[in-house]
Amino acid sequence: MQEHHFKIAYREYAPNELPAEVVTLFQHAKAALKDAYSPYSKFRVACAIRLVNGEIVTGTNQENASYPAGICAEGTALGACASLHPNVGAKELFITIASDAFQVEQIAAPCGICRQQLLEFETRFNTPVSVWLGIEGKPVIRLASVKDLLPLAFTKSDLL
Ligand code: THU
Numbered sequence: 001m002q003e004h005h006f007k008i009a010y011r012e013y014a015p016n017e018l019p020a021e022v023v024t025l026f027q028h029a030k031a032a033l034k035d036a037y038s039p040y041s042k043f044r045v046a047c048a049i050r051l052v053n054g055e056i057v058t059g060t061n062q063e064n065a066s067y068p069a070g071i072c073a074e075g076t077a078l079g080a081c082a083s084l085h086p087n088v089g090a091k092e093l094f095i096t097i098a099s100d101a102f103q104v105e106q107i108a109a110p111c112g113i114c115r116q117q118l119l120e121f122e123t124r125f126n127t128p129v130s131v132w133l134g135i136e137g138k139p140v141i142r143l144a145s146v147k148d149l150l151p152l153a154f155t156k157s158d159l160l
Pocket of ligand 1: 038041043044045060061062063070071072073074109110111114
């Protein structure tokens with residue numbers, strides 16, 4: 001028997017330590033929060049993606065009366081990227097949240113399905129995508145790659 005360990009590093013930035021281009025990405029994500037459609041959960045999620053060509057694309061969660069039919073912010077953002085800028089990979093993305101029901105005090109990380117979708121995008125273009133997670137006035141977390149969010153992932157190499 002052998003025991004293996006994953007070593008996953010992430011960085012924590014004080015708000016005033018964020019690089020200028022990340023502040024811009026955060027601003028895009030925050031501005032997009034108003035477009036979330038979340039009458040059921042009252043929970044808003046926005047994802048701003050900076051593509052390798054410099055374009056910034058945002059997406060928000062879009063809920064549905066048939067709850068499982070709702071789409072997460074990361075999924076709408078990725079779909080918008082692939083539709084508006086076909087075949088362009090991403091450099092980094094910023095996910096932020098807000099609630100219409102309570103004061104959000106801590107950042108949220110992407111759900112499992114979003115991790116899988118984000119990983120497909122990263123793998124597809126073979127470029128690491130930095131993942132930034134933050135809310136206003138709190139430390140921001142940065143993972144260097146989506147892979148760090150999904151160890152032992154199921155990917156296209158399992159199928160092709
Ligand atoms: N949500 C996202 O948009 N992204 C995630 O990674 C986690 C959850 C949305 C789905 C739903 O509209 C609301 O947050 C509450 O789960």
